[in-house]
Amino acid sequence: MLDADSQKPPKGKWSTPPFDPRFPNQNQTQNCYQNFLDYHRCVKRMNRRGKSTQPCEYYFRVFHSLCPMSWVQRWTDQIQNGTFAGKI
């Protein structure tokens, strides 16, 4: 039960965001923010073209894992109010 192999997550399923070489250092703030932006931009553009937003799910899972829930809540509220500072 304690061997390392049986503890690895099943292959092919989502476990946690992989290492992103764009953000190799201790400060992961940009990693969270960039994936948040990428998700919303992806959804907006896919919707504009009438396509499915399923490929955008990767960005959602990454920022959902990395970003503190309070940050996501604040940014989502700002987007709804039209006061979000980022470019989507």
Added chain:
Amino acid sequence: MACPFQMGLQDATSPIMEELLHFHDHTLMIVFLISSLVLYIISTMLTTKLTHTSTMDAQEVETVWTILPAIILILIALPSLRILYMMDEINNPSLTVKTMGHQWYWSYEYTDYEDLNFDSYMIPTQELKPGELRLLEVDNRVVLPVEMTIRMLISSEDVLHSWAVPSLGLKTDAIPGRLNQTTLMAMRPGLYYGQCSEICGSNHSFMPIVLELVPLSYFEEWSASML
């Protein structure tokens, strides 16, 4: 956890901490050797009736006491840099856990799958059960799977805090607006204690951290029960 009258570091629970412990032993031994040599030289200098008033130069000893410290510093620097780079190795974590510092408690978020989050307050001294540790126990411990690489993301909701667990060799500042990452890998199950390590107000000393490292199946049961 720390023990009364403890002389050294806590037992290592992660490979990095084990390296740090050995490095500390190595460096401290060098420091003891130098200190005892200097103390011996001072004591011989002060307890002799011999005098020598015509020293002009001392080229040989000057060379020795320049080269030898340089060698000693290299002998300290090489293992130090080795461990520093070891801490920065790229590893693929299996789990991400976020912790947010508040005045005066920690909150933890496990959002890889579902949204699991909870607060972790210190148990006041009056409410401790027999055998529990004063100023170290919390109501909700951070349960984690043992022998798995875990990404810890640390931030703060108000002022500076610092998330530290000495037996894992971890200490990372919790800075509002910034997300700091550290890697946690515990080799054995058990309870590991830490305390907030950045002054954050009146109850800075009363917001401890307790990690409960358990086998993966227990972790899965616990996380399912917490949802």
